[in-house]
Amino acid sequence: MLNGWTENNSDLREKILIYRNSDIIAVNETHLTDDKKLKLEGYVWEGHNRSKQHIRAKKGFGGVGIFVKETIYENYVVSIEYKDYEDMLGVLFTDKNTGYCFMVYALYLPPETSTVYKNAPEFFDRILLEVYKRTSVDAVYFVGDLNAKLGGLKDYSDIDVLSPRKIIDPAENNHGKAFREFLIEAKCCTVNGRVTPEFDNYTFVSTRGTSVVDYFFVPHDCLNDIIECRVDLCSEIINDTLPATLATCQHWETFLDEAPCHSTTFGKLPKLVGTLPKGPHLTLSGHEWTKT
Numbered sequence: 001m002l003n004g005w006t007e008n009n010s011d012l013r014e015k016i017l018i019y020r021n022s023d024i025i026a027v028n029e030t031h032l033t034d035d036k037k038l039k040l041e042g043y044v045w046e047g048h049n050r051s052k053q054h055i056r057a058k059k060g061f062g063g064v065g066i067f068v069k070e071t072i073y074e075n076y077v078v079s080i081e082y083k084d085y086e087d088m089l090g091v092l093f094t095d096k097n098t099g100y101c102f103m104v105y106a107l108y109l110p111p112e113t114s115t116v117y118k119n120a121p122e123f124f125d126r127i128l129l130e131v132y133k134r135t136s137v138d139a140v141y142f143v144g145d146l147n148a149k150l151g152g153l154k155d156y157s158d159i160d161v162l163s164p165r166k167i168i169d170p171a172e173n174n175h176g177k178a179f180r181e182f183l184i185e186a187k188c189c190t191v192n193g194r195v196t197p198e199f200d201n202y203t204f205v206s207t208r209g210t211s212v213v214d215y216f217f218v219p220h221d222c223l224n225d226i227i228e229c230r231v232d233l234c235s236e237i238i239n240d241t242l243p244a245t246l247a248t249c250q251h252w253e254t255f256l257d258e259a260p261c262h263s264t265t266f267g268k269l270p271k272l273v274g275t276l277p278k279g280p281h282l283t284l285s286g287h288e289w290t291k292t
Contacts, residue, residue, distance in 0.1 A: 027106065048106075082130060087107065109144070109147055127142065145213060160220065188217050190215050202231070
């Protein structure tokens with residue numbers, strides 16, 4: 001398993017992100033401490049590092065952030081609107097000409113077995129409050145590694161009219177049950193597995209197994225904003241798409257067959273096509289990244 005953004009693998013991770021060429025990239029588990037930042041050419045980093053670290057931690061833990069392509073700032077005012085709770089970051093994008101605004105949240109919920117385990121219901125209650133507070137915002141998009149396994153749980157109530165999501169991971173856990181309760185109460189639903197489900201895949205793949213633990217989710221009234229959602233395994237990106245460019249990476253031979261365990265989840269938001277040259281692409285990256 002390849003963890004962390006280190007001096008040996010930073011080139012590889014940067015190549016993966018540059019290949020995707022997204023306008024907005026949500027990153028979870030940055031492992032950054034104090035006021036440290038991640039860097040990616042052509043992007044501005046908006047981050048939220050943990051204020052406290054576990055006493056036994058050898059490196060930073062948790063942390064989230066969002067890379068915003070520099071050209072976005074030509075058309076949008078970008079501001080951090082929420083960082084009141086660790087491992088949650090909300091960034092507001094407001095069109096300078098039309099006033100159209102949307103928010104993107106980067107989220108991370110540690111595994112149930114983690115030594116820094118969070119109370120999952122409390123975590124989702126915080127997100128629920130954000131859903132209620134942002135009624136004046138035109139659209140809200142949540143992306144993150146929740147370590148939640150929904151399995152076959154229905155993510156909407158019987159009175160809601162939604163298309164069913166594709167289920168590829170039947171496993172369930174307590175985080176998944178708490179996530180489901182939140183989705184129903186907040187009138188939100190998952191995007192991966194529901195929008196263009198033919199492009200869905202596992203969000204975590206390693207020698208320990210496969211699972212779906214990373215999610216792109218939105219309020220019901222934002223679901224039609226998204227015309228494409230795809231989950232790409234990093235191993236496929238590396239082995240099928242990037243071998244030529246990877247030859248320029250430092251230590252690339254070491255990492256060519258050791259792709260990050262978490263996949264990338266990619267969404268295309270057509271409502272903004274008129275204000276951005278190619279239309280904004282929102283990417284959730286499930287990688288654990290630290291620059292040392």
